[in-house]
């Protein structure tokens with residue numbers, strides 16, 4: 001089955017960026033002139049997706065306004081040199097539909113994904129965490145993952161090797177290489193934010209997923225885990241036990257823009273690339 005929809009969980013508080021995120025969604029923080037979530041939507045479009053489903057929360061209205069026409073502004077700059085600055089976002093608005101639902105209580109990423117069920121329905125879907133900004137020319141990470149999904153028809157997680165002392169920040173997998181590839185694993189175990197001594201490997205899940213819709217029923221039964229939050233890693237482990245999760249070591253670079261270091265690194269990287 002084709003992947004037609006992309007879910008963007010964007011309800012988190014973004015406390016690491018306070019006070020900037022007091023009244024501005026973390027997903028609207030810009031790398032150069034483009035907000036993080038716009039990069040995510042562009043990556044989904046490049047992967048052939050046109051239906052964007054966004055899980056928001058209180059104080060996140062700016063996301064909806066961003067993916068809408070701003071008549072007054074557009075009227076003001078029409079015909080001038082600045083009009084071109086809106087061409088990318090206009091093109092996205094023209095090609096895609098955007099729908100929204102609110103997560104009322106921030107009970108974790110797994111809970112945010114479950115909240116998105118109403119927008120996704122009973123079909124496989126992609127998930128992008130906009131604060132993980134990925135860059136790989138035209139062959140974006142989600143596009144790469146679509147090819148893996150076409151082959152295996154089960155849930156896919158994007159992974160990256162990280163320094164062992166960083167495992168406490170990620171979901172970490174263990175798996176068996178499949179089909180003589182050197183980048184694709186069938187997942188056998190997953191642990192959310194383990195201490196290095198408890199980590200099965202140094203292969204960490206980043207903010208890109210393709211999920212089969214049975215994940216919703218699993219999430220409904222998933223108890224709060226690490227940090228008292230409903231963790232997508234715990235739900236995925238249930239699918240992994242049935243051999244239905246593939247981990248894919250993606251090509252490209254990822255910046256953790258949910259952290260200040262990663263945000264600054266991405267800003268420098270994109271700045272250098274743009275001049």
Ligand code: UTP
Pocket residue numbers: 009010011012013014015016017026055103105106107108109111112129130131258
């Ligand atoms: P983070 O772990 O980065 O949390 O969430 P956060 O609240 O955004 O940021 P900090 O840690 O307070 O600085 C990972 C992703 O999951 C979403 C976030 O919006 C982010 O995209 N999320 C997390 C939700 O949508 N709802 C939640 O309840 C938790």
